[in-house]
Amino acid sequence: MPWPTLRTCQQEAVDRYMADRKGQREWLAMLTPGAGKTIFALYVAATLKQMGVIYRVAVYVPSDSLRQQWADVASVFGLELLPVREPSDYNDRESDGFVATYAQMNASGAERAYLAVTSTPTLAILDEAHHLGDNKTWGDGTRRALTHAENILMLTGTPWRSDDCPIPWCRYDPETGRVLVDFAYEYGNAVADNVCRAVEIHAYDGQARYLDNATEITKSLRDTGKGRELGKMFDAVFDPEQEWTPALLEKAHQLLADRRKDVPDAGGLVVTDSKERAKAIAATLARISGQQPTVVTSEDDQAVAKLDAFRHDGSKMWLVAIRMVSEGVDVPRLMVGCYLSRWKTPLFFRQYVGRFVRTRPECPPQFDAHIIIPAVSILMELSTEIEQELRDKLSRFDDAELDADDEAGATSDALPTASVPQQRQESSASGDAHQTELFDLDGNPVDTADGTPAPPGIITLEAGSAEFYRSDRRGIGQNADIYLPGHRACLDYNIPITYARHMAELLVNQERTAAASPAAAPQPAPIPAYKKKDMIRAEVDRSVERLARMQCRHAGNDNTQARGKRQTTINTDLMRRFGARPDCTTSTLKRILDYLDTEIKKEAARDVGRRGTGRAR
Numbered sequence: 001m002p003w004p005t006l007r008t009c010q011q012e013a014v015d016r017y018m019a020d021r022k023g024q025r026e027w028l029a030m031l032t033p034g035a036g037k038t039i040f041a042l043y044v045a046a047t048l049k050q051m052g053v054i055y056r057v058a059v060y061v062p063s064d065s066l067r068q069q070w071a072d073v074a075s076v077f078g079l080e081l082l083p084v085r086e087p088s089d090y091n092d093r094e095s096d097g098f099v100a101t102y103a104q105m106n107a108s109g110a111e112r113a114y115l116a117v118t119s120t121p122t123l124a125i126l127d128e129a130h131h132l133g134d135n136k137t138w139g140d141g142t143r144r145a146l147t148h149a150e151n152i153l154m155l156t157g158t159p160w161r162s163d164d165c166p167i168p169w170c171r172y173d174p175e176t177g178r179v180l181v182d183f184a185y186e187y188g189n190a191v192a193d194n195v196c197r198a199v200e201i202h203a204y205d206g207q208a209r210y211l212d213n214a215t216e217i218t219k220s221l222r223d224t225g226k227g228r229e230l231g232k233m234f235d236a237v238f239d240p241e242q243e244w245t246p247a248l249l250e251k252a253h254q255l256l257a258d259r260r261k262d263v264p265d266a267g268g269l270v271v272t273d274s275k276e277r278a279k280a281i282a283a284t285l286a287r288i289s290g291q292q293p294t295v296v297t298s299e300d301d302q303a304v305a306k307l308d309a310f311r312h313d314g315s316k317m318w319l320v321a322i323r324m325v326s327e328g329v330d331v332p333r334l335m336v337g338c339y340l341s342r343w344k345t346p347l348f349f350r351q352y353v354g355r356f357v358r359t360r361p362e363c364p365p366q367f368d369a370h371i372i373i374p375a376v377s378i379l380m381e382l383s384t385e386i387e388q389e390l391r392d393k394l395s396r397f398d399d400a401e402l403d404a405d406d407e408a409g410a411t412s413d414a415l416p417t418a419s420v421p422q423q424r425q426e427s428s429a430s431g432d433a434h435q436t437e438l439f440d441l442d443g444n445p446v447d448t449a450d451g452t453p454a455p456p457g458i459i460t461l462e463a464g465s466a467e468f469y470r471s472d473r474r475g476i477g478q479n480a481d482i483y484l485p486g487h488r489a490c491l492d493y494n495i496p497i498t499y500a501r502h503m504a505e506l507l508v509n510q511e512r513t514a515a516a517s518p519a520a521a522p523q524p525a526p527i528p529a530y531k532k533k534d535m536i537r538a539e540v541d542r543s544v545e546r547l548a549r550m551q552c553r554h555a556g557n558d559n560t561q562a563r564g565k566r567q568t569t570i571n572t573d574l575m576r577r578f579g580a581r582p583d584c585t586t587s588t589l590k591r592i593l594d595y596l597d598t599e600i601k602k603e604a605a606r607d608v609g610r611r612g613t614g615r616a617r
Helices: 008-023 039-052 064-076 087-091 108-120 129-133 137-146 187-192 226-236 246-264 274-287 303-314 346-356 375-392 401-409 480-494 498-514 531-555 560-578 586-616
Strands: 024-033 056-061 081-083 095-103 122-126 151-156 184-185 198-207 207-212 215-220 266-270 295-296 320-323 334-339 369-374 424-427 431-437 445-448 467-471
Touching: 008 024, 008 039, 008 184, 024 334, 039 056, 039 064, 039 122, 039 151, 056 064, 056 108, 056 137, 064 081, 064 095, 064 320, 064 531, 081 424, 081 531, 087 095, 087 108, 095 498, 108 122, 108 137, 129 151, 198 246, 198 375, 246 266, 246 274, 246 334, 246 369, 266 274, 266 346, 274 320, 295 303, 334 346, 346 369, 346 375, 369 375, 431 498, 480 498, 531 560, 531 586, 560 586
Parallel strands: 024 151, 024 184, 056 095, 056 122, 081 095, 122 151, 198 369, 266 320, 266 334, 295 320, 334 369
Antiparallel strands: 198 467, 207 215, 424 431, 431 445
């Protein structure tokens, strides 16, 4: 099977790595979520294996679900990697390597991985390498395991941590303390190259009322709050009994319903902080959408299976999770999010946004994703940083055009601004933003940060209501000849006018693009090595059961209890002959299966002999 074609950014990363690898054992690539870190790393691994530089690949990931994902993608490159579930998976010589989690690098796991990596030239791939600072045991165990690795390729979309714990093998700038990366491909570049989709962030403000030491406090979400005070505000607006959160979920579901008109399997993700709140949000979404959402929590043993089912079932609309889908989970159909979490670190927020930027052939990148957030100042600042990256990196327009758009706003030849709320910031002489305005759906100012009262007619916000603004700083305008056909198409097809700019771009591209040639028939995906091993294990279990049944029938005592004892006897004999089943490699499992087949044939021959003797009598 041919390897996947690399994107330009992936090919640049491959070229840079190949140029650096001989003189640099540890190498760090920062590719924004959705840019294709997995494909890049496996392309490098497969290439080095073909060259004879390495013979095995050891992949380390932060979560259980990623083990299987990496093994599945590796098979496309002809690499058979086993997700480590049994001790023998580290050193199964019929595979090309293994995929383990950082949590498995305890004393015994690290020692087994160390022996496997040391026995032959191995490339180690560390996915989301910044996780190695989360737990000292992870870092120490992984260091032990990779003591003699030929090369270490580190991957991350967010090369920093919220604490001061250093990331193993990373180099730091002595002046700024920032991680030094060997290759960087940021979100703004990815959107400009149509590698990732843009994300429009919608923020909703509201007045939160709560009691503090028997005193009633009324605060706007936009008021700067810290620590306990901000926690009280969150408690008020995130309370499922209040009207504010259901109102936000209503708006999020409307966005998802609109998006599913274009992308029928588009999905939504709500992230929150507690199991109880997740259940309450799911109940509200079930009432709004008429469909029970998928709820995943870290305590749920079926969480990975539920995520996998949601990934492939396009009829499912909503996923509600407690933090565990912040990164590493590849669900490309996610296009609408609702951020109802107290987590305010840049790392976590960017990882959450990264769940919505992935593109796929079924959905062009021109269709933006949408995320709803509370209008908390820290989250708005993080949103602005992401949007600023888009503004700085989008290269389809020059700086003069972008500046003109900012100064003049939308003119009569561009997208109308009356129905498109904006975030506007004015800078003081020092360069610091000192004023932020929020605009309602009609473009009227709602309130100002310096205390200026809202104009007449603007209702004071309560916990049960919310005003809307959308920050959109990309500065991309369209003249009337391009924009108006897209606007008319949205009206004709009952598509929200917020998509008029994207519809206009699609119409222009359709006119320029000739009819696409018929696509080649897709080739069936190869079966990964770990699935083959699971199939052999299952076949061994079935053969043991079959042999036990035949032997019990021969003894004239064929009942459930007798078969169970006979299976125990057979398994004990197999362990004496071949070793403990969890330690068996694929080749050993095949030998067990051959042995059982022989025994079954012998037992069948005895049955034939007994029946023949009976007829002769």
